[in-house]
Amino acid sequence: CxxxxxxxxxxxxxxxxxxxxxxxxxxxxxxxxxxxxxxxxxxxxxxxxxxxxxxxxxxxxxxxxxxxxxxxxxxxxxxxxxxxxxxxxxxxxxxxxxxxxxxxxxxxxxxxxxxxxxxxxxxxxxxxxxxxxxxxxxxxxxxxxxxxxxxxxxxxxxxxxxxxxxxxxxxxxxxxxxxxxxxxxxxCDTDRLVCSKTCLNANDIAFVIDGSSSVGTGNFRTVLQFVANITREFEISDTDTRVGAVQYTYEQRLEFAFGQYNNKAELLNAIKHINYWSGGTSTGAAITYAAEQLFSKSKPNKRKIMIVITDGRSYDDVRAPALAVHRQVIAYSIGIAWAAPDELEYIATDPDKEHSFFVDEFDNLYKFVPKIIHNICQEFNSQPRN
The missing domain is CATH 3.40.50.410 (von Willebrand factor, type A domain)
Structure with missing residues (x-):
């Protein structure tokens, strides 16, 4: 207890x-x-x-x-x-x-x-x-x-x-x-203590990270810093927000699952040590994989949030996988450089302007951190919890 x-x-x-x-x-x-x-x-x-x-x-x-x-x-x-x-x-x-x-x-x-x-x-x-x-x-x-x-x-x-x-x-x-x-x-029934949650301690958040060849090692480090900066804003523990991560190219790799790291220091260290993979870009398959590997093991009382980060057009269809996850997950799309605007809109939960972001350069990713946190919290606080 x-x-x-x-x-x-x-x-x-x-x-x-x-x-x-x-x-x-x-x-x-x-x-x-x-x-x-x-x-x-x-x-x-x-x-x-x-x-x-x-x-x-x-x-x-x-x-x-x-x-x-x-x-x-x-x-x-x-x-x-x-x-x-x-x-x-x-x-x-x-x-x-x-x-x-x-x-x-x-x-x-x-x-x-x-x-x-x-x-x-x-x-x-x-x-x-x-x-x-x-x-x-x-x-x-x-x-x-x-x-x-x-x-x-x-x-x-x-x-x-x-x-x-x-x-x-x-x-x-x-x-x-x-x-x-x-x-x-x-x-002592911590699973029932869900009514008094805040936007910072009530989530299962999955990062779906593009590790394709076009990203490059240096830019991949910048993406990981962006992931860490978002993560840092949340209260991390097994009863608070949990974070998981998937990296994808043509294939997908589970970097860590929800609850694998239950304090912020360990989690930030795990993000920092994700190894860049390099390969193609199959974003649709990665979304499906994240749903199966991460959200199938999500706690029922958690808000489910997926943040997809990509720098290019996908080789496969993103629309059908995105529609499938929208039933249970709030999806954000973060596009960089050559990312396709139409795909970013398909991936993002409606309304797109609240859930989809685009930057020309990797170095400008950090600017979106406050906006994403603000939107996650605003959406949370607008939901009736009584």
Whole structure:
């Protein structure tokens, strides 16, 4: 269960000392159940209304230390004001606090009754920056109290709409202990933590690289630098973005598969060491090969992106293979020098102007990196993820 897990605990006066103590006991039991450790889950705590970090992610490296620190937490008071969600989004999951990058960020909000402020916008911003928001609501409002709600259906608005997976209603404070195991099971289910993904950590990206004779050794190095520059922008790990690469001439060669390199340094090193092949140009066959060798092994919750880089007209048909992959893959075409404009359009997903690029010289490839990243992110953010 490798997650970076933060709890927002309710420190408002309305819950009283006894229930605050029950909350601390619940957090101590969670720490015990997930087995905190540097190779697994790291756990931190923020107390709100006025958010204050009680425990950083990196402060304690085992459950016993976390439990001992929870014991010492003192109730701060205030309202049940969940503006702390803005705080975690801006400040908490930072490298300085011990955020590890390759581990999913999870925030569990404990609320007594209901929040005294609106949570929808703060939660949405947190989710869009990749934080998985869970709400544990204890003793929600009864029928008489519902008129006091600041935001009706606040839980539904705060979490990803996935059949109650991200919300856990608890009937009473004394039943809170029963929520430990169900909650731990959910926060550790990294395959389900897909709703709160960002454009930089949600993809399987395949580079299909022209290694034909017309490219030449020096230009091939420039292409590899371009591939590395795009890759560098993404968060790389087995649970984040994964990258694979195929080089082709008349034939095709799998350089590395998705998940073969699960950290950025190893991946960039593998790209750098791809050997130039030299030969003809069969781009259509290469697209089919990449679909079979890479995307057939793609994870179902990943966005599938293919980036084809070529400097000439293909000896075979690209249209049929491109149409076939468009059903499951977002395809980008990058043409250089003698690449054929009509083929670049066939390869690219519609609209072409967002997915197809052309440069006269290899040395100008680098200019497209920000545009490609921008387009990938814009497309991702326009898709409904609730």
């Amino acid at each position: 490798k997650v970076d897990l933060a709890f927002l605990m309710d420190g408002s006066w309305s819950i009283g000392k006894r229930r605050f103590k029950i909350q601390k006991e619940f957090l101590a039991e969670v720490a015990q159940a997930i087995s905190v450790g540097v190779a697994g889950p790291m756990m931190g705590i923020i107390q709100y209304d006025d958010p204050v970090t009680e425990i950083n992610l990196k402060t304690y490296s085992n459950s016993r230390e976390v439990k001992s620190a929870i014991d010492k937490i003192v109730q701060k008071g205030g309202l049940s004001n969940v503006k702390a969600l803005y705080y975690i989004n801006k400040h908490y999951f930072s490298d300085a606090n011990g955020n590890r990058g390759g581990a999913p960020n999870v925030a569990v909000v404990l609320v007594d009754g209901w929040p005294t402020d609106k949570v929808e916008e703060a939660s949405r911003l947190a989710r869009e920056s990749g934080i998985n928001i869970f709400f544990v609501t204890i003793e929600g409002p009864d029928d008489n109290e519902k008129q006091n709600l600041v935001e009706a259906n606040f839980v539904d608005k705060a979490v990803c709409r996935t059949n109650g997976f991200f919300s856990l209603p608890v009937a009473s404070w004394f039943a809170l202990r029963k929520a430990v195991q169900p909650l731990v099971k959910r926060v």
